[in-house]
Amino acid sequence: MTQVWVNQQSSANVSPFDRGLAYGDGVFATMRTYPKSAPQSGIMFLDLHLARLAQGCERLHINWTVSETLLAHLSELAEKNPNCCIKLLLTRGVGGRGYQAPVHANVTEITSVHEIPAHYQTWQHQGVALATSSITLAQQPLLAGMKHLNRLEQVLIKTQPLPEGFDDWLVYDTQANVIEASMANIFIVRAQQVFTPAINQAGVSGVMRQAVIEALLDIGVDVRIQSLSQADVADADSIMISNSLFGIIDVIKVDKTSYQPWLNTIAVAQKLQTTLS
Incomplete structure (x- = not known):
């Protein structure tokens, strides 16, 4: 059963007048905790997640900084729930x-604990197949890159029934630029050079995307962030997707x-694991 806390209180409720409910006025992070077998406990890439939340709040003009109370709460949740997903919503x-x-603003902080989807492990071993979504993302530079609470585009994308044999959607924006999978960032390999879409007009700049870019640079692979088209997808030698729950996965x-x-x-995944250890 999903566990939920509001402002670190397990018995609290969210007001029906909360602006997050009324307008999607806020941001969130989806984070993974270390497994029991790891040499450390806690939340993977916690500093990056908190920095992105703070940046999102600043862009929305929400006055928020992480408190010691919230940090202690997150630490306790991670200690009690290894290899799980912790969602923090502001x-x-x-x-x-x-x-x-x-x-x-009197910021509402909502934390919840969830299991990691079981099929992610299958994806990691077998790769994933993507179908192109007919629903495109609107360009809005004031919100681009941010993981804000208004995810209606993603909801619409996910309401489409996937064709048989496919695992997720590949999503473009209204100007035919490749942006992401429905819940993950994307990387394209051509001639051993890696490209990832620019997220300055639409899409989410994921924490794992940042970690993968740094890992690629560490192993000597050139990474370019730029606009990518359907032709770039067609010409790719290999494609990967990434998010904070499953790491990096090949697209087959x-x-x-x-x-x-x-x-x-595999080298990138190992580099990420070394960073986490």
């Missing part, structure tokens, strides 16, 4: 009139085109 709280935000098929797993995917 809203602007209650106040304001209509869309107009209150001058002083996009629509009717098959791809070979990249020879360096």
